[in-house]
Amino acid sequence: MPEVVEVEFLKNETASTFKGKRVIEAVLNNEKISNIDKILFSKILTDETLVSTDRHGKILILNFTNNKHLLIHFLLTGYMKLIKEEEKDKSQAYLAFDNGLKCGIFGIMFQGFVKFYQEEDIHRIDEVAKLGVDVLSKDFTLEKFEALIAKFGNRTIKDLLIDQEIIAGLGNAYSDEVLFLSRVHPKRKCRELKKEEIEIIYNNIFAIIEKAKRFGGASELSFVHLDGKRGEFHEHFLVHKKERCPICGSEIKTISASGRKAYFCPLCQK
Secondary structure (H helix, E strand, O other), X not given: OOOHHHHXXXXXXXXXXXXXXXXXXXXXXXXXXXXOOHHHHHHHHOOOEEEEEEEEOOEEEEEEOOOEEEEEEOOOOOEEEEEOHHHHHHOOEEEEEOOOOEEEEEOOOOOOEEEEEEOOOHHHOHXXXXXXXXXXXXXXXXXXXXXXXXXXXXXXXXXXXXOOOOEEOOOHHHHHHHHHHHOOOOOOEHHHOOHHHHHHHHHHHHHHHHHHHHOOOOOOOOOOOOOOOOOOXXXXXXXXXXXXXXXXXXXXXXXXXXXXXXXXXXXXXO
């Protein structure tokens, strides 16, 4: 968390609020989350204008003038929102723009980051280049998904869905929901999946993404929209962190998958 939908919301909201606006103050309060120090952070970004925003997988990319880019990975607990003057010192980093608004970043831990790069092509940046096909890109076709299933036949379907170097954007919660909707056990090997099952999983990836959009994303942990409002998708999870299956009433079970806890129904998912 946040996953593809939450970061996509932030991408669009940041663009609509700050595109074409100039940075008048750039402050890095926590140097541990960045690849530059606070002095350089301020010097590099002050007086630059936000040109556009991008997203690849779960990484939010802020593109400024002079080919300057700020990459933000929220990991599990990070979030970003508009802040008031009294909140800026509590943030890990913040940007103040010439429209009178400030944007603060909070809660980033472990491998999360706010990194700066100067590069003509953002796809040459290591953090982006190593990612797999973005789940919302035109390149993520059924044929591409089938090819990935075939290539990584010895991997479990759960592992494949959450490996950002294979498919970028899906995380633990969304993949749980996709596999439950598809009636596929998370520990099934990719090579064991039938052609029709692969197509069902592919279609349900987008079904879950659309459902998440309708409910404003998931604020299961700390995600909020730029205006501070919470999403409601987590309130409509069918299996992730649930106790009983909504279909058969069986107890939801958990297993370990790539260091995460996968939730599934032992009767409905085969």
